[in-house]
Amino acid sequence: MKNFIQLSDAQDLGQLIQEALKLKKEPLSFFPGSGKTLGMLFFNASLRTRLSTEKAARLLGMEVMSMNVMNDGWALEFSDGVVMNADKAEHVREAAGVLSQYCDILAVRSFPGLKDKEADQKEQVLGAFRKHARIPVINLESATAHPLQALADAMTILELKTRKKPKVVLTWAPHPKALPQSVPNSFAQIMQKMEVDLVITNPPGYDLNPEFVQKTPVLHDQHAALEGADFVYVKNWSSFEQYGQVLTQNPLWMMDQEKWKLTNEAKVMHCLPVRRNVVISEELLDSPHAVVLQQAANRTFAAQAVIKNLLEA
Amino acid sequence: MKNFIQLSDAQDLGQLIQEALKLKKEPLSFFPGSGKTLGMLFFNASLRTRLSTEKAARLLGMEVMSMNVMNDGWALEFSDGVVMNADKAEHVREAAGVLSQYCDILAVRSFPGLKDKEADQKEQVLGAFRKHARIPVINLESATAHPLQALADAMTILELKTRKKPKVVLTWAPHPKALPQSVPNSFAQIMQKMEVDLVITNPPGYDLNPEFVQKTPVLHDQHAALEGADFVYVKNWSSFEQYGQVLTQNPLWMMDQEKWKLTNEAKVMHCLPVRRNVVISEELLDSPHAVVLQQAANRTFAAQAVIKNLLEA
Amino acid sequence: MKNFIQLSDAQDLGQLIQEALKLKKEPLSFFPGSGKTLGMLFFNASLRTRLSTEKAARLLGMEVMSMNVMNDGWALEFSDGVVMNADKAEHVREAAGVLSQYCDILAVRSFPGLKDKEADQKEQVLGAFRKHARIPVINLESATAHPLQALADAMTILELKTRKKPKVVLTWAPHPKALPQSVPNSFAQIMQKMEVDLVITNPPGYDLNPEFVQKTPVLHDQHAALEGADFVYVKNWSSFEQYGQVLTQNPLWMMDQEKWKLTNEAKVMHCLPVRRNVVISEELLDSPHAVVLQQAANRTFAAQAVIKNLLEA
Numbered sequence: 001m002k003n004f005i006q007l008s009d010a011q012d013l014g015q016l017i018q019e020a021l022k023l024k025k026e027p028l029s030f031f032p033g034s035g036k037t038l039g040m041l042f043f044n045a046s047l048r049t050r051l052s053t054e055k056a057a058r059l060l061g062m063e064v065m066s067m068n069v070m071n072d073g074w075a076l077e078f079s080d081g082v083v084m085n086a087d088k089a090e091h092v093r094e095a096a097g098v099l100s101q102y103c104d105i106l107a108v109r110s111f112p113g114l115k116d117k118e119a120d121q122k123e124q125v126l127g128a129f130r131k132h133a134r135i136p137v138i139n140l141e142s143a144t145a146h147p148l149q150a151l152a153d154a155m156t157i158l159e160l161k162t163r164k165k166p167k168v169v170l171t172w173a174p175h176p177k178a179l180p181q182s183v184p185n186s187f188a189q190i191m192q193k194m195e196v197d198l199v200i201t202n203p204p205g206y207d208l209n210p211e212f213v214q215k216t217p218v219l220h221d222q223h224a225a226l227e228g229a230d231f232v233y234v235k236n237w238s239s240f241e242q243y244g245q246v247l248t249q250n251p252l253w254m255m256d257q258e259k260w261k262l263t264n265e266a267k268v269m270h271c272l273p274v275r276r277n278v279v280i281s282e283e284l285l286d287s288p289h290a291v292v293l294q295q296a297a298n299r300t301f302a303a304q305a306v307i308k309n310l311l312e313a
Numbered sequence: 314m315k316n317f318i319q320l321s322d323a324q325d326l327g328q329l330i331q332e333a334l335k336l337k338k339e340p341l342s343f344f345p346g347s348g349k350t351l352g353m354l355f356f357n358a359s360l361r362t363r364l365s366t367e368k369a370a371r372l373l374g375m376e377v378m379s380m381n382v383m384n385d386g387w388a389l390e391f392s393d394g395v396v397m398n399a400d401k402a403e404h405v406r407e408a409a410g411v412l413s414q415y416c417d418i419l420a421v422r423s424f425p426g427l428k429d430k431e432a433d434q435k436e437q438v439l440g441a442f443r444k445h446a447r448i449p450v451i452n453l454e455s456a457t458a459h460p461l462q463a464l465a466d467a468m469t470i471l472e473l474k475t476r477k478k479p480k481v482v483l484t485w486a487p488h489p490k491a492l493p494q495s496v497p498n499s500f501a502q503i504m505q506k507m508e509v510d511l512v513i514t515n516p517p518g519y520d521l522n523p524e525f526v527q528k529t530p531v532l533h534d535q536h537a538a539l540e541g542a543d544f545v546y547v548k549n550w551s552s553f554e555q556y557g558q559v560l561t562q563n564p565l566w567m568m569d570q571e572k573w574k575l576t577n578e579a580k581v582m583h584c585l586p587v588r589r590n591v592v593i594s595e596e597l598l599d600s601p602h603a604v605v606l607q608q609a610a611n612r613t614f615a616a617q618a619v620i621k622n623l624l625e626a
Numbered sequence: 627m628k629n630f631i632q633l634s635d636a637q638d639l640g641q642l643i644q645e646a647l648k649l650k651k652e653p654l655s656f657f658p659g660s661g662k663t664l665g666m667l668f669f670n671a672s673l674r675t676r677l678s679t680e681k682a683a684r685l686l687g688m689e690v691m692s693m694n695v696m697n698d699g700w701a702l703e704f705s706d707g708v709v710m711n712a713d714k715a716e717h718v719r720e721a722a723g724v725l726s727q728y729c730d731i732l733a734v735r736s737f738p739g740l741k742d743k744e745a746d747q748k749e750q751v752l753g754a755f756r757k758h759a760r761i762p763v764i765n766l767e768s769a770t771a772h773p774l775q776a777l778a779d780a781m782t783i784l785e786l787k788t789r790k791k792p793k794v795v796l797t798w799a800p801h802p803k804a805l806p807q808s809v810p811n812s813f814a815q816i817m818q819k820m821e822v823d824l825v826i827t828n829p830p831g832y833d834l835n836p837e838f839v840q841k842t843p844v845l846h847d848q849h850a851a852l853e854g855a856d857f858v859y860v861k862n863w864s865s866f867e868q869y870g871q872v873l874t875q876n877p878l879w880m881m882d883q884e885k886w887k888l889t890n891e892a893k894v895m896h897c898l899p900v901r902r903n904v905v906i907s908e909e910l911l912d913s914p915h916a917v918v919l920q921q922a923a924n925r926t927f928a929a930q931a932v933i934k935n936l937l938e939a
Contacts, residue, residue, distance in 0.1 A: 028348060035654060037681060037684075039677065042385070045385060045386055045387055046385065046386070047380070047385075047386040047387060047403070047408065047411065047412075048411055048415075050378075050380070050385065050386075051352070051378050051380075051412070051415045051416075052415055054378055055350060055376075055378070055415050058350075058376050063681075063684050065676075065677050065680055065681070067673070067676070067677075068384065068385060071384060071694065071697060072671060072672065072673075072676065072694060073671055073672065073673040073676075074671055074673060074899045077902070080908070081903075082902065082903065083902075083903040083904060084901035084902050084904050085802045085875075085901065085904045086802070088901075089899045089901065090673070090898070090900070091899075091900075091902050093912075094898050094899060094900060094918065094919075094922075095673065095899075097919045097922075098673065098674055098898065098919060098922040099673075099677070101919065101922060101923040101926075102674075102677045102678055102681050102926060103677075176398045176399070249398075272403070272407050272411065273387045273402045273403030273404075273407060273408075274403070274404075274407060275397035275398065275401075275402065276390070276395065276396075276397050276404050276406075277394075277395065277396040277397060278396060278397050278398050282393070282394065286406075292407065293407075293411060293414065296407075296410075296411040297411075297414040300414075300415060341661060355698070358698060358699055358700055359698065359699065360693070360698075360699040360700060360716070360721065360724065360725075361724055361728075363691075363693070363699075364665070364691050364693075364725070364728045364729075365728055367691055368663060368689075368691070368728050371689050381698060384697060489711045489712070562711075585716070585720050585724065586700045586715045586716030586717075586720065586721075587716070587717075588710035588711065588715065589708065589709075589710050589717050589719075590707075590708065590709040591709060591710050591711050595706070595707065599719075606720075606723045606724060606727065609720075609723075609724040609727060610724075610727040613727075613728060
């Protein structure tokens with residue numbers, strides 16, 4: 001593995017998940033990172049990703065240097081050929097080149113602006129770091145993908161599934177703000193590679209990018225979709241078709257205990273942070289059916305497996 | 314010890330102070346933190362607390378991960394049963410649950426708002442972390458208490474006292490902004506457990522919460538209180554009675570060299586940061602009577618003793 | 627060496643540069659920092675300086691604690707004798723005294739305000755830390771000097787020079803904002819100690835402080851200056867004479883491929899961050915003549931040599 005920008009960067013995704021599950025049992029067995037440094041760049045807020053990735057790197061023996069780009073460093077320019085006489089003080093070409101000399105792996109979080117579909121789809125920020133860095137780059141959630149979250153989610157489903165081919169439902173839920181499609185994109189993508197029966201449900205106008213949906217059935221009837229589900233992954237996203245728009249906040253799409261009764265005693269998943277009583281009802285979230293903390297715990301070992309692979313490449 | 318939220322969390326406060334004094338002599342003797350992680354969450358500014366606690370944890374072999382919650386993470390909701398459709402993206406239940414999986418001890422700084430007496434008195438923020446975290450929680454200064462500062466202060470008095478039962482005066486001093494009562498609360502509390510003759514002096518309207526004053530004499534005449542003092546702890550706080558108000562900035566209450574002459578060559582203490590020529594005169598602060606740097610130095614070993622106890626519990 | 631505030635703090639500058647070059651080859655050979663802590667205080671943005679200095683300290687075995695003073699800590703007062711009843715909560719006397727107890731070396735970045743020439747020239751911020759700290763202080767770029775950058779620049783020239791006494795041209799370039807003179811000051815200073823033929827070129831009104839220019843020829847004709855240059859150091863600075871002013875942004879002073887043809891196949895240098903197509907043309911910056919990344923890489927080992935010297939003093 002040379003980078004971990006998207007799930008397809010893993011030669012063998014199943015093996016990577018198995019390695020993460022193994023590391024969870026023996027997190028302090030391998031130190032390929034001794035004497036090496038992980039650089040982490042945050043263009044956006046982060047709690048789980050920041051701490052679990054830092055922890056993963058240290059478990060492997062690495063040093064970690066983190067920067068909140070917006071507060072600590074210089075405003076970065078990403079376009080080529082620009083006369084830089086405005087507010088951007090440094091070009092990503094130099095920044096990535098310099099960071100490549102201080103670090104052994106670079107991890108970057110950069111959310112989409114959700115205004116310019118084309119710029120977001122071509123992953124302007126992460127793409128520039130991948131292009132100009134001379135060291136492996138890890139995606140800590142980009143404009144279109146959150147592969148570390150997807151790995152942790154896959155681990156959680158493997159840990160908890162009670163039948164060979166469980167039914168997994170990815171359901172849209174309401175939210176007051178426009179959120180990226182990165183988490184549902186990567187979740188759909190990893191589920192499509194696993195032995196599960198995946199169904200996506202969302203209101204009309206909220207269908208995900210067809211490249212990520214592939215042949216997965218998309219239902220606009222949430223109740224029908226939830227029927228018999230073993231896992232329900234709840235998540236809001238903004239419209240891909242009417243790009244970045246919040247078309248509805250219809251509270252009838254919130255996941256709650258009533259709807260849970262339609263499922264096969266499903267485990268309820270969410271990547272966090274979650275807005276209680278908006279996305280998922282408090283009652284359901286505080287019930288033993290919710291496995292959101294287990295997902296979060298798995299983030300450490302997903303990151304550890306990825307970093308270990310990059311170090312050993 | 315399971316948490317260190319308030320001084321009463323220590324089974325034996327005297328022993329804890331003695332252990333801190335011992336660690337000061339041999340800070341690199343114990344490594345119970347090896348392979349473990351301290352998470353530090355700051356809702357407010359910090360210099361001494363941040364650095365001394367980080368240093369203490371590293372002296373014990375721990376890794377440290379710090380977050381400025383306001384800048385780095387998600388706005389947190391602390392109320393239960395809320396429909397989270399406004400500006401708060403994450404509930405403390407999830408945040409504390411997640412942090413409990415990445416860290417072995419959690420340390421939290423959260424000052425009072427000084428607007429809502431009831432909310433502050435019930436320690437809404439720190440209380441929520443204590444309730445929802447599954448790991449020990451350390452108070453890095455909360456709405457009503459600053460027990461790590463009190464430990465360091467007690468160490469300083471033990472190191473410097475020249476008679477068996479010294480007279481210790483806690484005196485209010487003026488300040489342009491409304492400050493918490495946490496430092497004087499915890500200082501009064503720890504002094505009440507020690508073999509000292511404690512007196513509190515403040516203007517009318519500034520009496521501390523009776524729960525912290527207990528039977529300590531409170532004088533509204535600063536000169537009378539200072540008479541014969543061996544230690545003078547100077548500190549501003551906002552009114553508890555007229556909650557959070559600045560009732561006076563009377564400069565006659567500033568501690569200075571003239572008033573020092575009333576004392577028994579007292580050592581002058583302050584938790585820092587201190588506003589020069591407002592709280593304490595520059596002349597006195599720069600004299601050998603001021604022991605504020607010694608107090609600050611002791612913060613490291615107070616934190617080290619607390620963390621060591623939590624790790625070994 | 628007791629501090630590294632300016633280049634003259636090094637007893638033997640040539641030896642320090644040689645040591646840095648040696649460390650570049652064997653960065654993990656010396657651990658004099660084991661059990662010791664570097665404190666880093668940033669009053670301004672930083673990428674290279676922050677990460678290379680942190681990395682250098684860790685290579686020597688040190689722990690590192692960083693603070694963005696403006697966001698994380700208390701607003702600092704630097705004047706003596708002030709009644710601190712306004713917005714500054716802590717005096718540098720206490721801050722420096724406290725930090726001296728938690729850290730073994732203190733590193734500080736503080737840019738000039740570029741409003742008050744006298745205050746900037748006397749290095750109010752860094753000078754106060756040097757005066758009140760009880761541990762060695764490192765300059766991470768101050769109002770008038772950036773000696774760590776100068777060390778890395780000198781290393782780069784030694785690594786790349788092809789004749790005994792190369793011609794080195796320091797040329798002003800346009801920039802939309804007022805920048806400090808610290809980088810050109812320190813670069814001129816270190817070049818004056820080396821076996822090079824140094825020439826400075828800048829528009830009228832932009833002559834540097836005569837204390838740093840010394841006897842170096844200053845040409846107001848850029849083309850004449852560039853003739854036959856082996857190294858061209860490009861950098862903007864604001865006017866010293868009309869202090870802190872941007873007198874011109876004349877694009878004719880930008881360094882580009884055309885002007886490069888006047889040189890002796892010069893290596894093109896810049897401290898970064900650099901504004902493309904304003905300071906240096908993209909074409910030249912992306913050509914093999916530009917050695918800006920090598921300069922940035924050398925920052926780590928320059929810092930390592932300085933820290934090693936301070937630890938061993």
